[in-house]
Amino acid sequence: TRSTRPQRLLRAVQQKAIKGDPQSVISAIDYFCRHSEWAMNVGDEKGSILDSVVCEVCPTTALELGTYCGYSTVRIARLLPPGTKLITLEFNPAFAAVARQVIEYAGLQNKVCLVEGASGDLIPKMCQMFGIKTFDFVFIDHWKDRYLPDIKLLEECQLLRKGSILLADNVICPGTPEYLEYVRNSPHYESKYFKSHLEYTKVEDGLEKSVFLG
Numbered sequence: 711t712r713s714t715r716p717q718r719l720l721r722a723v724q725q726k727a728i729k730g731d732p733q734s735v736i737s738a739i740d741y742f743c744r745h746s747e748w749a750m751n752v753g754d755e756k757g758s759i760l761d762s763v764v765c766e767v768c769p770t771t772a773l774e775l776g777t778y779c780g781y782s783t784v785r786i787a788r789l790l791p792p793g794t795k796l797i798t799l800e801f802n803p804a805f806a807a808v809a810r811q812v813i814e815y816a817g818l819q820n821k822v823c824l825v826e827g828a829s830g831d832l833i834p835k836m837c838q839m840f841g842i843k844t845f846d847f848v849f850i851d852h853w854k855d856r857y858l859p860d861i862k863l864l865e866e867c868q869l870l871r872k873g874s875i876l877l878a879d880n881v882i883c884p885g886t887p888e889y890l891e892y893v894r895n896s897p898h899y900e901s902k903y904f905k906s907h908l909e910y911t912k913v914e915d916g917l918e919k920s921v922f923l924g
């Protein structure tokens with residue numbers, strides 16, 4: 711049977727990137743998506759904004775909702791100091807299988823814990839599964855209609871603390887209107903929009919950075 715797009719993306723990494731070199735894995739995926747097949751990675755333009763927020767936060771505990779092929783997982787994990795853990799949740803087993811191989815190719819498997827399952831089911835288990843009290847940083851990049859229910863779930867599970875940073879992808883395209891309305895109007899968040907473009911296109915998109923105020 712024909713290969714899938716994530717499998718073709720993985721093959722491009724294995725053929726073009728250097729094993730153990732996260733930057734070459736990132737560049738190989740960006741090249742594949744620009745010159746061969748578009749794929750829904752956060753991409754290089756929004757990825758640079760993601761990098762700067764991760765470097766500013768220096769998280770000791772980080773969560774990613776929506777792994778896909780592991781592109782943003784590699785971007786985040788390569789910036790984390792030793793001893794920190796990035797937990798990434800992926801619903802689709804085929805995506806997760808590719809992501810594990812991309813993360814391993816980058817040599818970052820010891821900094822990443824990929825869990826398969828739906829965010830709504832897994833978030834309440836973070837404490838018992840990993841002993842995580844609170845997350846310093848959350849990158850939100852999964853089903854656009856799950857953004858709002860899942861941050862409310864993070865609040866209810868007391869997984870956010872004063873100063874926890876949420877960074878949400880695709881707030882313009884495909885768009886997350888309810889999420890934006892909530893974080894921009896809630897007294898519990900201070901929110902800021904980083905204007906950019908939909909990965910590998912000229913279409914407007916952006917990231918919303920929100921600080922939880924407690």
Ligand SMILES: Nc1ncnc2c1ncn2CCOCCNC(=O)c1cc(-c2ccc(F)cc2)cc(O)c1O
Binds near residue numbers: 775776799800
């Ligand atoms: N653990 C979990 N729990 C729940 N749900 C989960 C999950 N893990 C995964 N999922 C669900 C699916 O995750 C992928 C979500 N991402 C996108 O859909 C996406 C789409 C576009 C896009 C597509 C077409 C266009 F024309 C224009 C833009 C761009 C992006 O940057 C996107 O991120």
Ligand SMILES: [Mg+2]
Binds near residue numbers: 750752851879880
């Ligand atoms: Mg996205």
